[in-house]
Amino acid sequence: MQALADVILPVFLVIGFGYIARARNLISDAQVDGVVLFTQNFAIPCLLFVAIARLDLGQEFDWRLLMAFYTGAIISFTLGFAGARLLFRRDWEDCTAIGFVALFSNSVLLGLPLTERAYGPDALAANYAIIALHSPICYAIGITTMELIRNRGGRLRDSLGKALVAMFRNALVIGIGLGFAFNLSGLQLPGVMDQALDMMVRAALPAALFSLGGVLWRYRPEGDLRTITYVVALSLFIHPAITYGLARAFDLSTEALRSATLTAAMAPGVNAYVFANMYGRAKRVAASSVLIGTAGVILTGWVWLQILP
Numbered sequence: 001m002q003a004l005a006d007v008i009l010p011v012f013l014v015i016g017f018g019y020i021a022r023a024r025n026l027i028s029d030a031q032v033d034g035v036v037l038f039t040q041n042f043a044i045p046c047l048l049f050v051a052i053a054r055l056d057l058g059q060e061f062d063w064r065l066l067m068a069f070y071t072g073a074i075i076s077f078t079l080g081f082a083g084a085r086l087l088f089r090r091d092w093e094d095c096t097a098i099g100f101v102a103l104f105s106n107s108v109l110l111g112l113p114l115t116e117r118a119y120g121p122d123a124l125a126a127n128y129a130i131i132a133l134h135s136p137i138c139y140a141i142g143i144t145t146m147e148l149i150r151n152r153g154g155r156l157r158d159s160l161g162k163a164l165v166a167m168f169r170n171a172l173v174i175g176i177g178l179g180f181a182f183n184l185s186g187l188q189l190p191g192v193m194d195q196a197l198d199m200m201v202r203a204a205l206p207a208a209l210f211s212l213g214g215v216l217w218r219y220r221p222e223g224d225l226r227t228i229t230y231v232v233a234l235s236l237f238i239h240p241a242i243t244y245g246l247a248r249a250f251d252l253s254t255e256a257l258r259s260a261t262l263t264a265a266m267a268p269g270v271n272a273y274v275f276a277n278m279y280g281r282a283k284r285v286a287a288s289s290v291l292i293g294t295a296g297v298i299l300t301g302w303v304w305l306q307i308l309p
Helices: 002-023 029-053 063-086 092-103 107-119 125-150 156-169 171-185 191-218 225-249 254-264 270-279 283-307
Strands: none
Touching (some): 002 107, 002 191, 002 283, 029 125, 029 171, 063 092, 063 125, 063 225, 063 254, 092 125, 092 283, 107 125, 107 191, 107 283, 125 171, 125 254, 156 171, 191 270, 225 254, 254 283, 270 283
């Protein structure tokens, strides 16, 4: 429990700094939006580029590992989408954004440090395999669904075309694609460029968390508590339960079982709000789910650590 608190509470406190700064009018809504724009369009794409460009793509890309994790993620997306419509009567675009919140677990900011603290740095190979495909798969699902809904009534070819255009205009997907291209090319970044990117990378997550705190002040969970509770339950219980069951059924190694289940058990990631903000849909649900889910991991993460071998 202490190790979990040591990892999660600093993240929670950075979000809290942003929340208090906005609550005390030390920063305005326009300034918060500027930080969100910086992280969404520049800093986080740089982080993803660097992470993929430096990744050893030959590391343990076991189809059983990916199937266990992403089956749980897709089922959570489907339940989030359907629940938002059937239980909470949200419109279709809100349903997509809410489903994306249940889909996108915090694989980097929480998943990596928690796995490392629990099982050591040598236990992270399966985490990196999941992370390499996480944003491309999740954004492909989210953007395609949103564009199909926005273009409903039109031709399927047009909807798919709009989804592809939207995906490849997305700065995060561009960063990932360039990272893969650079990785496969075997080229090395010039030293000056490498240092500049590292500076951007170091700014990405703290700035994203701080701006999320400011956004939370604007989109406080007024009237959305049932929806937020539902989505957080999908993220912290349903996704990891499905992943754990499939990993057992596929007879994954103990190391892969731990990495897949812990990553699935993480709260919705900051990109859940990035996606909601990108389309201007269900932003209060997304922002509050990230905050409440992150706090909840202090308890639920400890529970999953007791269950895992």
